[in-house]
Amino acid sequence: MDMLWPVELVGDGLRNLVRHKLRTALTMLGVLCGVAAVIAMLAIGEGAQRTVLQEISALGLRNVILTSVQPPDGAAEAPSPRHGLQMFRYGLTEADVNMIRGVCPSSKLSVAHLVKDKVYAHGKRVDAQVLGVDAAYFQLFSTRLLRGRLLSTLDESQRHQVVVVSRRVDADLRRSGVVDDGFIRIGWQHFRLVGVVDLKIPGGDRFIFMPYHVARSRFGTTTVQSEAGSIKSTRTEVGQVVIQVATEREVPGTAMLVERILETHHKVSDVSLSVPLDLLRSKQHTQRILSLVLVSIAAISLLVGGIGIMNIMLAIVTERIPEIGLRRALGARRRDIMIQFMIETVTLSSVGGILGCIVGAAAVPIASHWLEWRGIVTAQSIILALVVSWVVGVVFGLAPAARAARMDPVTALRHE
Template sequence: MRIPRIFSDIAVSFSNLRAQKTRTFLTALGIVFGVGSVIGMLAIGEGAKEESLRFIEQLGVRNILIESRPAMSAEEFQQRRRNSPGLTERDVRIVETNLESLETLSPRRTLHPQRVVPKPSGDVPELYGVRAAYAPIHSLKLMEGKFFSAAHDDQSAAVCVLGEKAKVSLLGYGKAVGQFVKVNDTWLEVVGVIGERVAASQAGGAGAHDINNVVYIPLNTFQYRYWDRTSNMRDDLDGIDIRLKLGADSIESSKIVNAILNSTHHNTQDFTVTIPAALLAQQQQTQRIFTYVMVAIAAISLLVGGIGIMNIVLATVLERTREIGIRRATGARRVDIVRQFLMESVLISVGGGLLGIAFGFGLSHSIARFAEWKTIVTSASVVIAFGVSVAVGVVFGIYPAMKAARINPIEALRYE
């Protein structure tokens, strides 16, 4: 008996709401915007989380990144040089000797070329001089060819590996391996192309440009064939990228690295040490706070929608006072009246929730397309937003339903 009665209540409630289509739709709009906004904000947060995780994965959770800090003036540079030689190959040798948790490392030098042939269709790519170990350190995935080897580095070979954007800018969309590019005065044979990497702001100078618009060459090739004519205020190395052994404590290892460099640099603050594992934890905490705040703001729309449902159901109770009296006089119990009006508020919230889900998908797609922010709509966000919308309908429908049930049948029959 209960199930047919519920279906009967749904049919009656749907008929009552349909009789006031415009008012019902306007009431549901608060729920629609609330659910859509919650889904959209969670999609932005999930997209940002995935991008940050991909970026941290590129940096490597087992990595330690040492960056040279460029001097801001000639006076500052001279002051540093009185105490510190800057980041040099000597630091590399000392770290290799004293860091027990070290698996591999790669010094890094960078240069902004004066001339590149073929002429790039976009910005001139940066030139990176690194060891072959740079590829596994940063988990580089090659879409074509392979990364240069240690033998290429030992021979100072004129070879290069192109970032995805540099490849398209210089050689177009065709095959790149086996072709040649000229950087300043040196022709380099392309031996590989790296797939697209997440472009995000890294610590220090290495993250100041597009990491996909890079030409990688062996470090020895860089040292013997290139020199920077544009600045005399730079260290011998721009950075050292370190990969630790599996299971090593990156925090403790970074303290050892800091102690080594402080000793060789005589406590001159001309370098920075970045720990991607710690950066990941900080990023996740910041992302959680951002998501909570955005969802809380979006949830205000749901609260407003709930108040709208309460208001409209209260108005409906007043308009249908005589109907309530007739139903009570013909044997309807208070629980039947509560169930009828509660069903109407729930139907409004369910309908608004379903429309809100569609609005949320559309909002996420629009944000991804026009704002160029990655968005990911998860099933959990849809379930949470829809569940909250139904709960709002129940919570804000209880008071009007109880008020309708408490109406005196005799007074209701006299009501005009």
């Protein structure tokens, strides 16, 4: 058999397709849309997956983060109304920290103090959460220093009134006219801005960090608020504790241990426990399900495209019955007829698939820009989409090709 045989059949198939441009274009459109949808859906899935991975990884996959949270109304510890003064105590305590330190001796531990006073820049209120942290705190998260410097042990020991802010807070401060080395007011205290960081910690992205002991000494652990004629005092000893274990394998055990301690010593749920590794696994699982759903939807459109191809190929076979009879009369075997129609179908679906990949890959950045979704087109998704389009051609081309091959040559020749 001539080596050029399949190449020539492809050429022949292409010519047949080119002869009916509109029909070919409309048939390809089904596969094109299906493949483009597969590419787009996979890109969205991949983008979301990476975003989740980045965001959660930034929290530190070896970290266990404990944060004091206000319990539901009336559940706070030891409310003791005396002369119109209500005292509330909730959250982590120094005793908790010591216990955790005792059961996790080899882990790194950093403590943060929550300052509840309001923040002002040139008299304007700034929306931010203020944390007193030690110098080690930043090392426990993937912190990127954008400008200036981080807090140092010298700031801690010398009680420097300095702050480092997160990127979002920096943007607000700049709008209010506070530049590097400028001052902001927290409560009645003034602090110098020494650095801007990009870091991800639980609770959002608007943070101001000051040395831990400065926060404790200047703001204390008690906040007094006047509310509806009564005075409410809340005391939180420790705002946040971050435990970093040596390996990811130790995370579940440590988290369980810490949870037990908290359950024993806290009657109400006033501490939230966040395990980024668990969060990552759960998010990844959700993401995988989401990706599967998205790809399934895309696969349905590809299936519709495939049925469209089969429909058209059956019409083409009917239209070309006399030609099939002629080719058989000229010496074509059933197999030759089968291959000829299969090549046409696969050419149709493959070209549709290639165009679908181009359209899909081009549409993803545009859609990402407009919808503010992150979409990533990977080489694997392109290969998968091409293979799928090829398979669609083979699967949906089989029935029409077999019909053509089974045709009786005499009946085919006599067909009007």
